[in-house]
Amino acid sequence: MKRILFLLLTVHALERGREYEKDKVCKELNNFGKDDFTSLSMVLYSRKFPSGTFEQISHLVKEVVSLTEACCAEGADPDCYDNRTSALSAKSCDSDSPFPVHPGTAECCTQEGLERKLCMAALKHQPQEFPTYVEPSNDEICEAFRKDPKEFANHHLIKLAQKAPTANLEDVLPLAEDVTTILSKCCGSTSEDCMAKELPEHTVKICDNLSTKNDKFRDCCQERTPMDIFMCVYFTPATQPPELPEVALPTSKDVCGKGNTKAMDRYTFELSRRTDVPEVFLSKILEPTFKTLGECCDSKDPAVCFDAKVPQLKEELSSFIDKGHELCADYSENTFTEYKKKLTERLRAKLPDAPDTELEELVEKRSDFASKCCSINSPPLYCDAKDTVNSSRTETV
Template sequence: MKTVLVLLLALALGHALERGRDYEKDKVCKELAMLGKDDFRSLSLILYSRKFPSGTFEQVSQLVKDVVTLTEECCAEGADPNCYDTRTSELSIKSCESDAPFPVHPGTSECCTKEGLERKLCMAALSHQPQEFPTYVEPTNEEICEAFRKDPRGFADQFLYEYSSNYGQAPLPLLVGYTKSYLSMVGSCCTSASPTRCFLKERLQMKHLSLLTTMSNRVCSQYAAYGKEKSRLSNLIKLAQKVPTATLENVLPIAEDLTEILSRCCESTSEDCMARELPEHTIKICENLSKKNSKFEECCQENTPMNIFMCTYLMPAAEPLQLPAIKLPTNKDLCGQSTKHAMDQYTFELSRRTQVPEVFLSKVLETALKTLRECCDTQDSVTCFSTQSPLLQKQITSFIEKGQELCADYSENTFTEYKKVLAERMRTKMPNASPAELEDTVDKHSDLASKCCSINSPPFYCNSQTWNWTTLENCQ
């Protein structure tokens, strides 16, 4: 596995690093020799499906084919010493052609203005935004075996592409381990005397790995979108909403512990990083929060650490506490030595007072606190704070109200019932709208709510589609 991961991390569009072409060629050729062509090809397919999840199967397959072919030919005994450099240069040139059969990326045109090694490095750095709404649906046992018997390699390639492009933010060791186990299961069960019984048995054995992989993809997707510090605040917001009766001292260590785990494990080449770290994290969750909230206590009764983690992760926001309104931090809070604590305290207090999803609060808090922090660098920070604070407080209040209106009734109803309630609300709010206009507004509003009103809403999509004032106003 370690050898496999070295390969996966080494593979890139140009196969060239700053440390030199000869070094990179030698490393890749050793990996090819150790793994063999078939494993090298399968693992390349995982990597490029993960790297370019918006690319089609045909595009990713063509890229893999070209990379494997050039690697095999240039690593062969007696190959021209310049083969590797020449062929990778040709590949980068081919990628710049208007009809290139490779995954399209907005940054490709910029890379194509560069030359030589600089272009290869630029190409190697390209990647697509992760899939935030997985579309992979596992076929039935009968469909799996029919496709496998018809074309075993074609089935394996299609599965590796589909699964890796949909769950590509899971740590590489988990992605490699799960896909390998899955294909092994298919190979065994589709040739057994009782496929149904075989699939049932194998899936039960793979359940933990499957759950670990999909949950890791979810938490690592957020980490990739937010980065370390914003992920820390995001985790703090969610915990404050789930257990508003707790104190900052109860929830902050849990939020920071998860953030540290993600920073260590999401890009780790260790086979057991997530498997080792998440169970330890669940112990801390239960020690700190199970006595603060009955739902956390129920979660902590689950039979495995992974089930405990999933239960707490998927837990919705609790009913907010009815507490006095809080004021923004002052210049004394933010311009002194306790800046981070003041920001954490305000984030926690605001979060436990509202059910508005974290993607709303993260956005508005980031803007407001950044503006106030900038006051610290002005000549008269006191005046800056006194001027900005009322404006920012008004913006925060307005933003939360919009979020509450957008998500009102969503969590309390089925989607069908929610649309009925929403239609009535919009009919009252838009009395002069035609039936077609009303239906269009309800469809847009409900689609937005379905994607962005849960506590674990996808940050890339929800930030780009919703979290600006104009879009929110248009949704009302």
């Protein structure tokens, strides 16, 4: 845990420009080793270029690691680092550059030499363009896991179902359960490299189960290290849901019968692969839905209870999912600035009489929520605590 915190603190130091100071970069490569240095670079450049694809960021990281290895090697040409970083900044300015693009790249490319490199190093997204949230600490994650391990498994089941909707439950469920097994080991471990030791076996299972079910997973499984595979899978977006018939809520026989322990898992999986609404929305509505069904199983006549409750539950599920689509509409297809512009236009059309101050407040609230909770890897602990989806004003629009 302490090592993770140290890595994050180092990232903040690098973002202040230290990555272009050769001696410090070489020291970090030697201290971390190539694999951890590569992982750290993935974190750094994912933050620096949040709209970049995994492939673009991977290209950049490979170039950076390659030049760092070459120029930090014993006997390397003294001009190696300066020459290689100059070539890297020049490549970033090519029209067919494989690297991620920042809005300020074009301006940097009008400069030359050291000025261009310093300009590139200083690029960062302003808070108002790319809002951030405070990630839960490792202790908070473990505390939440201990409180409800099944809920953690459901989070991962939903994400995997949306990323690989053509897979079967039998392919996906063991992977979600494996995550809880790893957390149960590492949350109780004093070893700082517990996750690193568990990751290789987990990525093997991912590739065994899903590489033949989805092209994106197949490509991820071609990556060199378990960490690269894991990062690739993590950044893989939800796949367009296939055309499938509507899934029915499980019956009293499905849920209440002895030995039918996977009925809820199957419904979670089937519903998830039919929609691209982020996992935080599905988790938020499925939990009370399953609680109600469980209460029916404890009633005197479960079948009668199901008949009475299921129509209402179906309506609530449909309404909540539609609300999720509404809240996240346009977010993934636009820059944050464009998203806010379209959101303002949409809300103005629906609320023509609303005062400007009220409209601005609603836009800020909606856009803040979307920036944190409308992606497939939204932080469930954070988003679950937000009340945006339940606000009265949101209900009306």
